[in-house]
Amino acid sequence: MGKQANLYAFPDAASLAPALRAYVISCQDAGLQRHGVFKVAVSGGSLPKTLAQALLAPPKGEGDQVKWDKWEIFFADERAVPLDHADSNYALLKAELLDKLSTDTPQPTVHTIDPTQLGDTQELADQYEQVLVRSFASRDSVKLPIFDLLLLGCGPDGHTCSLFPGHELLRETTAWVAPIEDSPKPPPKRITLTLPVVNHAVRVAFVATGGGKKEIMKEIFEQGNGLPCALVNEGTGDRCSWFVDNPAVEGVSYPKRPFSL
Numbered sequence: 001m002g003k004q005a006n007l008y009a010f011p012d013a014a015s016l017a018p019a020l021r022a023y024v025i026s027c028q029d030a031g032l033q034r035h036g037v038f039k040v041a042v043s044g045g046s047l048p049k050t051l052a053q054a055l056l057a058p059p060k061g062e063g064d065q066v067k068w069d070k071w072e073i074f075f076a077d078e079r080a081v082p083l084d085h086a087d088s089n090y091a092l093l094k095a096e097l098l099d100k101l102s103t104d105t106p107q108p109t110v111h112t113i114d115p116t117q118l119g120d121t122q123e124l125a126d127q128y129e130q131v132l133v134r135s136f137a138s139r140d141s142v143k144l145p146i147f148d149l150l151l152l153g154c155g156p157d158g159h160t161c162s163l164f165p166g167h168e169l170l171r172e173t174t175a176w177v178a179p180i181e182d183s184p185k186p187p188p189k190r191i192t193l194t195l196p197v198v199n200h201a202v203r204v205a206f207v208a209t210g211g212g213k214k215e216i217m218k219e220i221f222e223q224g225n226g227l228p229c230a231l232v233n234e235g236t237g238d239r240c241s242w243f244v245d246n247p248a249v250e251g252v253s254y255p256k257r258p259f260s261l
């Protein structure tokens with residue numbers, strides 16, 4: 001059997017946060033070494049809060065620095081709503097994290113969707129794909145963008161990004177960014193990175209917390225069942241790491257590793 005996803009379990013979100021921070025910083029430093037910037041895509045949902053807990057903590061030394069000005073932040077998925085709407089993943093990240101960076105911190109570059117294109121979800125996706133094309137242009141010969149890190153959530157149905165169980169979007173092979181107009185979780189109109197782009201990232205980290213996730217975690221890690229999160233596990237192997245709390249993996253039969261870089 002090939003290498004498998006790493007599952008790191010912690011008593012609670014507070015003890016998960018320092019490990020997530022160390023992991024993100026190691027991905028950041030590897031990205032900076034490779035090409036001088038850190039290209040990361042983030043999700044909405046419960047992720048930004050935990051991410052903020054991890055990244056806004058005071059640094060513990062020279063090797064523990066978040067180099068915000070070197071970050072290019074993209075969205076793993078986004079809802080087709082204005083950027084200040086309560087459903088916007090950008091608005092959530094801004095409220096939880098970006099607005100809390102001190103004003104003397106050099107700011108990251110944040111790539112939002114184009115809010116003038118909300119009426120046409122295909123156009124919204126195409127324009128966001130062009131944002132990626134421009135950003136990854138120096139690696140023009142590649143057929144897919146290679147993110148340094150994707151920070152993903154896992155919905156209670158096993159969805160990740162806006163890739164939902166059984167949806168035809170899971171069969172997308174050419175687009176980098178795709179529209180979805182029938183998301184089973186509201187709001188229905190969204191855009192999402194496609195599965196080939198997700199699976200092509202250098203590293204993928206999932207964050208899942210709370211007992212509400214334990215049934216789906218059992219299914220993802222024990223059966224797979226073609227669930228989107230399981231497809232990412234299968235597509236990325238040990239490039240994929242899960243940061244979870246104990247309630248989220250109670251009763252899950254899968255080896256949990258002590259966290260180390």
Ligand SMILES: O=C1O[C@H](COP(=O)(O)O)[C@@H](O)[C@H](O)[C@H]1O
Binds near residue numbers: 042043152
């Ligand atoms: O709709 C979405 O849900 C997923 C999972 O959210 P969570 O609250 O269960 O963590 C999220 O990752 C995605 O970005 C979002 O659009």
